[in-house]
Amino acid sequence: MTQAVLILIKPDGLKKSLTGNILTRLSETKLEIVAAKMVRVSQALAEEHYKQLKDKPFFPELIGYIRGELHDRKKVMALVYWGKDAIKKCRELAGATNPEEAESTSIRGSYGRITTSGVYENVIHVSSNESEAEREIKLWFQPEEIIVNLFSVKSEIEKECKKVTWA
Numbered sequence: 001m002t003q004a005v006l007i008l009i010k011p012d013g014l015k016k017s018l019t020g021n022i023l024t025r026l027s028e029t030k031l032e033i034v035a036a037k038m039v040r041v042s043q044a045l046a047e048e049h050y051k052q053l054k055d056k057p058f059f060p061e062l063i064g065y066i067r068g069e070l071h072d073r074k075k076v077m078a079l080v081y082w083g084k085d086a087i088k089k090c091r092e093l094a095g096a097t098n099p100e101e102a103e104s105t106s107i108r109g110s111y112g113r114i115t116t117s118g119v120y121e122n123v124i125h126v127s128s129n130e131s132e133a134e135r136e137i138k139l140w141f142q143p144e145e146i147i148v149n150l151f152s153v154k155s156e157i158e159k160e161c162k163k164v165t166w167a
């Protein structure tokens, strides 16, 4: 089944210069990258992304982590991979959520760690099912940033909308 999946290279992955390694690992899947960008993560975006976890005791640390407060890297790399069984293939490569339980050759098993304060620094985010992937891709990307038509769109005319362009 052809699927799309949101991948985030988290601030620890960027700080540890793992971007190339992670993209190389993901290329093993033979999936297609259909969107990619660097994002400075606002409090609102972080809270919306992880809203299913808002009642967990680690939620404030998780938000600080994805916003880059632990790594002096206030950005993440966001990508959409697309192709057959994309979610399963990328989740397998990522490994288990807890980096100590992740298979040692997986991305999280190879590069993740648990901090002394209990944050799972697991290097990469991968959507876990199709409905989560759709919600997350729509949260992180606008339709024109994705080079294939993944979901239905609507057109509207924006009036008196300030837009910054190249001078």
Ligand code: DAT
Binding pocket: 053, 058, 062, 096, 097, 118, 119, 120, 122, 125, 126, 127, 128
């Ligand atoms: P995944 O990222 O594997 O989909 P998830 O959606 O359950 O896992 O959790 C999102 C993130 O929250 C996860 O990547 C790391 C953090 N997290 C989850 N469970 C945790 C725990 N018990 N302690 C600390 N951080 C946790």
Ligand code: MG
Binding pocket: 126, 127, 128
């Ligand atoms: Mg998840």
